[in-house]
Amino acid sequence: MTALLRLYPRAWRQRYEAEFLAMLEDRPPSLRDRIDILRGAIDARLNLQVRTAVASSVIRATPGDVFAFLANPVTMRIANPSLIAYEPDSIPMRVGTRCRVKGRMFGVTYSIEHVVTAWDEGRSAAMEVERCAGPGFGRATITVLFEPHDEGTRYTSSIEYRPNGLGSGLLTTIGAIFSRRVLRMEQDRLRRILEDGGGVFPTVAAGV
Amino acid sequence: MESALSDLGRFTEPSLFILVSLSDGPKHGTAIVTDADALRGTRLGPGTLYGALARLERRGLIEPLDTSDPRRPYRLTALGATTLQAQLEGLAGLARIGLSRLGRVAQ
Numbered sequence: 001m002t003a004l005l006r007l008y009p010r011a012w013r014q015r016y017e018a019e020f021l022a023m024l025e026d027r028p029p030s031l032r033d034r035i036d037i038l039r040g041a042i043d044a045r046l047n048l049q050v051r052t053a054v055a056s057s058v059i060r061a062t063p064g065d066v067f068a069f070l071a072n073p074v075t076m077r078i079a080n081p082s083l084i085a086y087e088p089d090s091i092p093m094r095v096g097t098r099c100r101v102k103g104r105m106f107g108v109t110y111s112i113e114h115v116v117t118a119w120d121e122g123r124s125a126a127m128e129v130e131r132c133a134g135p136g137f138g139r140a141t142i143t144v145l146f147e148p149h150d151e152g153t154r155y156t157s158s159i160e161y162r163p164n165g166l167g168s169g170l171l172t173t174i175g176a177i178f179s180r181r182v183l184r185m186e187q188d189r190l191r192r193i194l195e196d197g198g199g200v201f202p203t204v205a206a207g208v
Numbered sequence: 209m210e211s212a213l214s215d216l217g218r219f220t221e222p223s224l225f226i227l228v229s230l231s232d233g234p235k236h237g238t239a240i241v242t243d244a245d246a247l248r249g250t251r252l253g254p255g256t257l258y259g260a261l262a263r264l265e266r267r268g269l270i271e272p273l274d275t276s277d278p279r280r281p282y283r284l285t286a287l288g289a290t291t292l293q294a295q296l297e298g299l300a301g302l303a304r305i306g307l308s309r310l311g312r313v314a315q
Contacts, residue, residue, distance in 0.1 A: 023237035040255020
């Protein structure tokens with residue numbers, strides 16, 4: 001069995017091997033299972049091209065306030081000044097809402113169209129990027145989580161890029177690096193605005 | 209209909225069963241696979257299970273619990289619960305329409 005597991009990438013083995021072996025101990029693999037493990041190894045190697053940009057920070061505001069700020073296209077653009085346009089086709093946003101986004105960051109213009117696939121007011125949301133022009137060509141999933149924290153809210157945002165063709169692996173890598181910086185900048189700015197007004201939008205911090 | 213699971217290819221259906229399996233509480237790999245086998249009626253392969261778990265974890269739909277036990281449990285996140293609910297409501301709607309149309313055909 002260890003010979004089959006050696007076919008998996010090192011990063012995968014470091015993360016999953018112990019629990020994978022424990023499961024195989026509980027349920028000895030059949031011949032079909034062994035073939036499935038081989039397919040899993042090929043899949044894990046192909047999936048190495050998936051890149052994820054993640055940023056997480058604690059903001060001294062309630063999860064509901066942070067969520068509301070980002071769910072509003074007007075205040076969303078204040079949190080992320082790189083946005084040129086943020087146009088959902090329904091307000092309030094909900095599952096199925098399509099949104100056209102245009103922005104400019106580090107001198108590079110990008111435009112994406114995404115559709116909301118999960119929307120849990122004040123707690124979480126997810127969007128599938130259907131079209132993207134700019135760094136990070138390919139399919140992508142955006143998720144935002146708002147978890148209660150002793151000091152307010154832990155806000156985590158992530159973008160998972162998946163290459164959709166030959167050569168797009170490099171572009172997804174660039175996209176992920178680019179996006180990580182954008183997410184961090186957005187969170188820093190959001191924290192400043194919601195915690196002390198940041199000299200940018202004082203009424204929001206006051207909950208108006 | 210676009211959904212958070214629709215682009216997972218061959219992992220879409222196993223992912224849905226994993227989310228359903230975790231909907232009543234955290235489970236480790238063996239417990240998930242046993243439950244999913246009972247729900248699906250066919251055996252879920254270990255390579256497929258972990259391919260799906262890795263994708264669901266990366267998307268923030270499930271998360272592992274901290275433990276020193278190699279049988280590490282996973283639980284549904286808030287986002288995972290919302291996604292599962294939307295997915296099941298979509299399937300329920302489709303089932304209602306399909307059953308209703310079948311009824312018309314039978315008449």
